[in-house]
Amino acid sequence: MNFTRRRWQWGILVLLAAIAVLVNLPVLVMLLDSFKSNSEILLGRSFLPQSLDLTNYAYVWNNTKFRLWLRNSVIIAVASTILTVIIGALAGYALSRFRDRFLSAFANSLLILQMFPLILILVPLFLTFKVLGLTNSHLGVILLYTTLNLPFTVWMYKGFFDAIPYELEQAAQIDGCSQFGSFYRIIVPLTGPGMASVAVFAFLMSWNEYLMATIFLRDQKALTLPVGIQTFTDQFSSHWGQIMASATLTSLPIFLLFLFMQRFIVQGITAGSVKG
């Protein structure tokens, strides 16, 4: 590796780092403002807070329902992620290994269904859920999120499975496995990274989702974080210190998740969109 190449590499590193910082300016502001009092924020005198004052955090953690919302978000996100992974894997496998008119039609219709703006199926959807007793419950939202994730998940899984030669299942079946057994014992373990990335996507979507949550979860005990944060914005003014603190806390799990799991995201998108 010659000298100019290394300098070139360093240059790129610096450039990317600068871009990363610039792009995350809003996030930085959110973080820094969470340590400021409301008047400090409004006066906008300095970028950095006067001190690492944790008052906002203490207030949010102790005096609001934040912990409850956190719990709800975790339950809903984890459950819908698990469901998405399972149902998506089953469906993706079926579409990958089998063919007929109906299956093709279903595969094609996934994209179309993805396009429909959910906001307007609200009333009929709500009524459907009410008949099934699913409104105001975690289960209803979990099912909703799972379904919302489905097209993308099935797509990705189909891609993963397509990339795995069928010979492996055949070999397993010769050895005595059933069709489903070969799926479960041989193929599924091979999609480890793929599954991880599906899981991360599903978790992300469920954690961040606002509109459906605010409509289907009205019970104060059932609110998730994005909805709960809105209650800090009352009809007339905003309480920026507390909003920023709760925003930071809400974003923290996502950031950590990314730090450890972003490897899988890239692998997943590889399998999903490249082979798509």
Place this chain on the structure above:
Amino acid sequence: MRAIRALRTNRLAYLMLLPAILLTLMVRVYPFLSGLRLSLTDYNLLRPQATKFVGLANYVQLLHDQRFWHALWITVIYSVTSVVISYVIGLALALLLNRAFRGRSFLRSLLLLPWALPVAVTAVTFRWLLNDQSGLINTILLNLRIIDEPIQFFATPGMAMFTVILVKIWRNYPFMMVSLLAGLQTIDQELFEAAQIDGADKWNLLRYIIWPALIPVTVILLILQFIYAVNDFETIWLLTKGGPARSTETLVITAYQLAFNGTAFGYAASITVVMLILLFFIGQFFLRWQSRAMYGR
């Protein structure tokens, strides 16, 4: 491309597909059909008992509605601009990231953050950052003497459009970047090096090796992102609510306003059906472009 063994369908396939189908029926299909039916009525949320079947009257009214055409135009500008620009940015970053170096993972996750954070959080933060009273951006620009009056990011149609597109690009580019990076990494390294040895410069590399490899990813990516942009409610709503004076009102916002603030649910439903039809055709356009680009050139 790849060999797929298509087996005869048996019960197992349908069984495995069953949960997905059930959910899709219950959560997407039935409400969608209900929405279709709604678009043929004059359902008003305030007086549901008085609903009448009106056939295609809503659609006819749509074609004559200035608000609809304006919103369509805004939707086109918003989606095309944000998708194209975030694609270009994503591509540039992907090319830069496409070498192994220390700290790449960390940088990559930092660059991914705008996509990952809840829009309910980021939109509010941007509204705060860009306001003209104590917003950080204006404060910095004023202090650096780049401007001598605060920029009104939300006050005029042009600037408001700029702002919502800017935020959308900010939220979008990471997904583009990661997808394209994945696409880049499937390019055979040997092919790459062989071309370099043969004396290909950067531009030729890009055009003859990189770009063709990226076409499949690009098509899927653009379709998906375009769909998301057209259906994107939260970004615009939380920033400008479609204002000022409807200058950032896309079809989705119009439909929402008509349905839930104006209670004209039937009419609003017809707008979404039209949106769906348009998206369907655009999806087809992209797919045909892909097959032509890959096979028909």
Place this chain on the structure above:
Amino acid sequence: MQRFLGRFAGTVLALSVLLSGCAGTGSKSPQTESPPAASPAPSKTTQTPETPKEPVEIVFWDMVWGPPAYVEAANKLTEEFNRTHPHIHVTYQSTPWDNYLQTFVTAVNSGTAPDVSTGGGFQQHQLAAMGAIAPLDSIIEEWRNEGTLDDFLPGILEPITWEGYQIGIPWQVGAHVFYYRKDILEENGIPVPQTLADFDAAGAKLKEKGIALFSFSAGDMIGAHIMINLMLINGGRLFYDDMSPATLDPKNMEVYNLVADWVKKGYILEGSPGYNMETAARAFFNGQAAFLPHADRLPLSYAKDQPEVLDKIGIMPMPRGLDGQRYPSLRFVNSIMVYSQSKHLEEAKEFVKWWSENQLSLFTEGEIGALPVRKSFLADPFFDDWAVKFLTDEILPNTVGYNAGYPTFFPEAGVLEGSMVYKDLLQNLLLGKSPEEAANQAHNDLKQQTNLP
């Protein structure tokens, strides 16, 4: 083309299979869920005669009326009720304002409405038109018998009726007022405007100093109120007697032309189209404008972060119209309502009565901007400040709601509020559209959305 057709056919095939299956269930339309007809049924408690051993569950959806301190105060108040009424257990739910009307309407349509709620000013009327609100006349009767009925401000209860029934108990009232910078007017020798026409001269003088006349929060729902207040104090109105929109009424057009004139002369602060309530107030505090049309005491609560401003701002008397006459200005009343779907109407009403009588703490601890509707509350030393005095003595007695011209509110007023038609009108004027064009657009939008002639 063939691939396209194939794909399309595939989806149509899939859909048609499902369409045939769903045709039957499609008839389960929303209206079969909610009780029919417009007149709310008189309260009748249902079947079971035995007193329940378990406390009766009441669900109360309360909007967010103030900062987190309000939610705390409300939770405390609820706990106190639960403690002193062991046979009833109220679950308090803080409901965000985002999408609020649609949340309630959806809940009503699907049979999952709460027992009690507060809401937007016209919400009870909009929902009563859907048959969703229970009459509260029995509470009024009880107060009358107890002799406490006239604790309420005069004329505050009557508009919250529908077809002869009391459909809500008002609990807070807010008036739209003009704040002004006493120091800026003094420094520049500008007298406080007495009529709408006086603003022109003031604007010209201020412009020389580079100060704007008005800071409008036109990017927010209060933008509609700014417009409507200007119309009302000029003698305009929102609806004609037959409930058709009066958008194009000559008195209203005068106001649109006046605002367009102000815009042309550069009297309106530049950022107004995008300002929300808070930002508009901040601009006003920062001395960029001399007048701030706003809601009751809200700017004062914002000013707490900038205390040096507090003694520079004041509320001016409501200006007279262009014809020199003093017309009633805009006010809002928010009420508590009970839902006819409730399975425990008697207990719900008991709670509402108690809440209305004991909610002073919401004001004293909850940092609300509006004022209570009970004279006894207003007499509390907490309200002994100049702003409250001014509002109650000078402004409130001469105010009217959107129902200008009618004795009660009505659902279309709620639609007007929700549709933000007048906010759009103001924004259009601020962006330079001609008054005729802007007014026509508003008129057509309103007709379309209220299904009115």
